[in-house]
Amino acid sequence: MNSRAKTTIILAVVAVAVVMGVALLMTFSGSTPAKYATSQAWSQPMANMQSMKIIDLTGDGQNDLFVQNDTTFKVLDAEGKSLVSQDFIAPLATTLGDVNGDGVEDVVVFAPIDGRPTVAAYSQNERLWATPIENIDQPARAAVVRFPEGTQVIAGDDRGLLVALNQQGQEVWRANLSSGDTIRGLDDALIDGKLYLAAANHDGHVALYDAQGKALWTYSTGILRRLRSYDLNGDGTSEILLGGDGGRLIVLDAATGKELVNQALGQAITEIREVEINGEPSSREFVVGGKKGGVWAFTAAGEQLWSNNVDSKVNEIAALDVDKDGADETIIGDDGGGVTLFAGKTGERFGLDGHPSGILRIDVEKLGVGRKAVVADGSQVSVYSIEKASAPFFYSPLVVGLLIAAAIIAAAWFIASLPQKPAEKIAIEDQSVEGLQAQRRMLHESIADVERMKLAGEMPPEAYAARLKELRAALADNEAALKKAGVKIQVETFKCPNCGGTLPLGTDKCDYCGQVVIA
Amino acid sequence: MANYDPIYLSLNDEPRDIIASMDEVVARRAKTTTTYQQRRWLPRALLLGGLFFLVLNFVLGYSGSLFIFVCIGWWIVAFVVWLALRRNRIGQRLAPEYDTAREVFFTLRDDVAPKKFFFGHLDLTGPQQTSKVARTAKNALGRNVSFYRDEWLSLKAKLYDGNMLRVSAVQRMKVRDSYTKRSASGKLKMKSALVKDDRQQLSVRLSVNPQVYDVATMRLMKPGTGIGTYTIVQCANEGGIVNVVANAATSPVTATDIVSVLHAIYDQLQRKTGA
Numbered sequence: 001m002n003s004r005a006k007t008t009i010i011l012a013v014v015a016v017a018v019v020m021g022v023a024l025l026m027t028f029s030g031s032t033p034a035k036y037a038t039s040q041a042w043s044q045p046m047a048n049m050q051s052m053k054i055i056d057l058t059g060d061g062q063n064d065l066f067v068q069n070d071t072t073f074k075v076l077d078a079e080g081k082s083l084v085s086q087d088f089i090a091p092l093a094t095t096l097g098d099v100n101g102d103g104v105e106d107v108v109v110f111a112p113i114d115g116r117p118t119v120a121a122y123s124q125n126e127r128l129w130a131t132p133i134e135n136i137d138q139p140a141r142a143a144v145v146r147f148p149e150g151t152q153v154i155a156g157d158d159r160g161l162l163v164a165l166n167q168q169g170q171e172v173w174r175a176n177l178s179s180g181d182t183i184r185g186l187d188d189a190l191i192d193g194k195l196y197l198a199a200a201n202h203d204g205h206v207a208l209y210d211a212q213g214k215a216l217w218t219y220s221t222g223i224l225r226r227l228r229s230y231d232l233n234g235d236g237t238s239e240i241l242l243g244g245d246g247g248r249l250i251v252l253d254a255a256t257g258k259e260l261v262n263q264a265l266g267q268a269i270t271e272i273r274e275v276e277i278n279g280e281p282s283s284r285e286f287v288v289g290g291k292k293g294g295v296w297a298f299t300a301a302g303e304q305l306w307s308n309n310v311d312s313k314v315n316e317i318a319a320l321d322v323d324k325d326g327a328d329e330t331i332i333g334d335d336g337g338g339v340t341l342f343a344g345k346t347g348e349r350f351g352l353d354g355h356p357s358g359i360l361r362i363d364v365e366k367l368g369v370g371r372k373a374v375v376a377d378g379s380q381v382s383v384y385s386i387e388k389a390s391a392p393f394f395y396s397p398l399v400v401g402l403l404i405a406a407a408i409i410a411a412a413w414f415i416a417s418l419p420q421k422p423a424e425k426i427a428i429e430d431q432s433v434e435g436l437q438a439q440r441r442m443l444h445e446s447i448a449d450v451e452r453m454k455l456a457g458e459m460p461p462e463a464y465a466a467r468l469k470e471l472r473a474a475l476a477d478n479e480a481a482l483k484k485a486g487v488k489i490q491v492e493t494f495k496c497p498n499c500g501g502t503l504p505l506g507t508d509k510c511d512y513c514g515q516v517v518i519a
Numbered sequence: 520m521a522n523y524d525p526i527y528l529s530l531n532d533e534p535r536d537i538i539a540s541m542d543e544v545v546a547r548r549a550k551t552t553t554t555y556q557q558r559r560w561l562p563r564a565l566l567l568g569g570l571f572f573l574v575l576n577f578v579l580g581y582s583g584s585l586f587i588f589v590c591i592g593w594w595i596v597a598f599v600v601w602l603a604l605r606r607n608r609i610g611q612r613l614a615p616e617y618d619t620a621r622e623v624f625f626t627l628r629d630d631v632a633p634k635k636f637f638f639g640h641l642d643l644t645g646p647q648q649t650s651k652v653a654r655t656a657k658n659a660l661g662r663n664v665s666f667y668r669d670e671w672l673s674l675k676a677k678l679y680d681g682n683m684l685r686v687s688a689v690q691r692m693k694v695r696d697s698y699t700k701r702s703a704s705g706k707l708k709m710k711s712a713l714v715k716d717d718r719q720q721l722s723v724r725l726s727v728n729p730q731v732y733d734v735a736t737m738r739l740m741k742p743g744t745g746i747g748t749y750t751i752v753q754c755a756n757e758g759g760i761v762n763v764v765a766n767a768a769t770s771p772v773t774a775t776d777i778v779s780v781l782h783a784i785y786d787q788l789q790r791k792t793g794a
Contacts, residue, residue: 035580426544428540449685
């Protein structure tokens with residue numbers, strides 16, 4: 001076995017050991033590879049979706065699908081059959097809540113009716129009441145808040161005015177959050193278990209109202225895109241999450257309005273949703289989406305769990321525990337039509353089926369048989385089942401390691417067993433004493449020939465010097481070989497200590513480098 | 520100009536051993552070439568296999584992208600195998616002078632005295648090397664011209680009849696070196712080296728054993744005499760040493776040409792009666 005074969009085999013063994021070591025490490029420490037697959041249950045056209053929710057609106061104990069665009073709201077059953085459909089004139093704002101206290105969610109509409117901004121409540125295809133609102137601008141947002149003192153319907157316009165109506169549709173209070181900009185967020189917030197109204201304006205004004213319309217505190221920041229209120233740490237008092245164009249994530253204490261978190265994310269925040277990321281039910285986590293596709297998962301205390309990104313602006317965030325491990329998978333719909341799933345604890349990214357236009361809304365809840373994800377893009381609403389599929393046995397780090405190791409072993413055998421390429425310089429020389437002595441005689445003759453040619457002018461000085469150097473070096477090698485063979489010979493050459501060229505004994509100046517030498 | 524693999528043989532052995540060694544070199548080169556051709560599919564197979572796993576990884580769509588590692592691993596192995604094969608492959612053929620020299624050795628194999636060797640070298644590393652520049656000069660346009668002297672075959676042998684034969688085959692080339700010049704449009708143009716003259720020179724020196732031969736007057740061999748592709752340019756008998764120099768315009772020369780010149784020189788000798 002030649003040295004190349006030995007080196008190849010040693011390197012191959014080391015490489016195989018490293019590969020298999022890494023493969024074993026990944027096998028026993030890594031998670032099992034998996035993928036998430038979607039299957040579409042049904043879809044139907046619905047353009048420009050503005051609001052969508054899976055909820056029981058018929059009181060039959062089965063969830064329905066509420067959808068609303070700029071002029072229409074519909075209630076569809078689990079198979080997509082339309083149960084309720086109402087048309088309005090834009091702009092249309094809706095919200096869901098049990099207004100009449102019958103235990104079934106009702107639909108509250110804030111829209112121009114008969115030419116006047118009107119709040120109307122619908123229960124199971126029946127209009128409960130409709131109240132025209134005086135001195136209010138175009139509808140922007142609506143909310144139903146179950147204050148301890150009684151349920152109220154809140155209507156917000158595009159000039160910052162809030163109007164509260166009681167369960168019978170009578171106005172009970174009105175307040176100006178700020179003047180001149182649209183109401184951007186209405187949500188109910190808990191303080192010691194009691195519900196209040198958190199409201200935010202596009203211009204950055206935030207306030208918390210009680211049932212009498214009294215602001216408990218106010219807060220002001222830059223342009224706002226999202227207000228969400230969740231009791232993340234389960235202490236009975238909500239945290240109010242704010243995100244805006246300034247790219248700062250702000251968490252306020254609902255009781256005091258004080259900042260709990262104020263963190264820069266580097267891009268405008270377009271969506272915030274509560275998600276059970278870590279599978280620990282005593283506290284909730286939340287996911288933030290950005291205008292440039294950034295996705296961040298945070299604990300209730302504002303510590304980042306993971307971050308990732310999608311292809312374009314995050315439009316919607318939803319949560320679904322697909323693999324039933326207690327941790328929700330985060331589903332992101334982006335402006336480019338992409339739907340992306342991030343695995344619960346790790347945030348590992350999986351692409352789901354894309355859509356031809358931007359995703360506007362996603363909701364996840366039980367609908368018909370099993371939990372479904374409802375995705376609305378620019379032209380239609382589609383209902384999907386999402387399943388997790390674990391990888392087959394061959395898709396494992398161990399098999400990968402074996403495949404790479406097999407290639408390394410095959411390659412090592414190929415290289416090690418390659419025949420040596422013949423050398424460029426080959427000596428066909430008899431190394432017997434007779435052969436060496438014959439070589440010595442021939443070298444002497446050759447040196448004499450070269451000197452004769454030089455004298456005869458047949459050889460230029462440079463060629464003469466080069467050839468003589470070669471012949472003297474060969475003579476020195478021959479002398480060494482003869483001495484090794486035990487032949488007593490008179491040494492005729494020595495090496496120049498300066499350039500290493502071989503010179504005849506008795507020379508006092510090197511023919512090649514000009515160095516004075518004493519031998 | 521054809522490219523050939525360089526090879527240098529230093530010779531000091533019996534003719535049959537030299538011929539056997541030369542044949543072994545050819546056989547080993549052939550084996551290396553065959554092995555290369557038999558095994559060059561492996562890098563391609565690994566490349567395609569890696570591509571297959573890459574596609575499979577995207578088709579399966581599982582997390583971890585594990586088969587991408589297979590793809591990367593196989594591609595790295597393919598690259599290493601490709602490099603190893605490439606470094607070990609026989610690039611070009613040997614120069615035709617290799618066969619010429621072998622035929623000359625083969626022809627002379629029985630003429631060498633017992634226990635005497637062929638001594639010399641076969642240098643097929645190519646003529647255009649700085650170490651083989653005999654001189655340089657300027658041409659009429661002031662460009663550098665290099666004169667190369669490549670002694671590709673040097674052979675000495677004590678022959679069976681007591682004669683000492685020295686054969687030297689030299690390739691002489693006159694080459695105008697490459698240079699750059701600026702054209703009328705201002706572009707810098709590279710002019711490659713140009714071979715202006717390329718010829719073969721054969722020098723034969725035969726020290727005649729006076730106990731066996733008389734050297735006849737060089738009646739059959741005169742300057743200008745054509746022998747094969749060679750033309751005699753110099754022939755002389757200096758006290759029993761016959762010196763002949765012959766030139767050939769074609770390159771390469773054949774073994775027949777060289778042996779014909781040797782044969783013509785021997786024709787000048789007259790065996791003494793009773794020798």
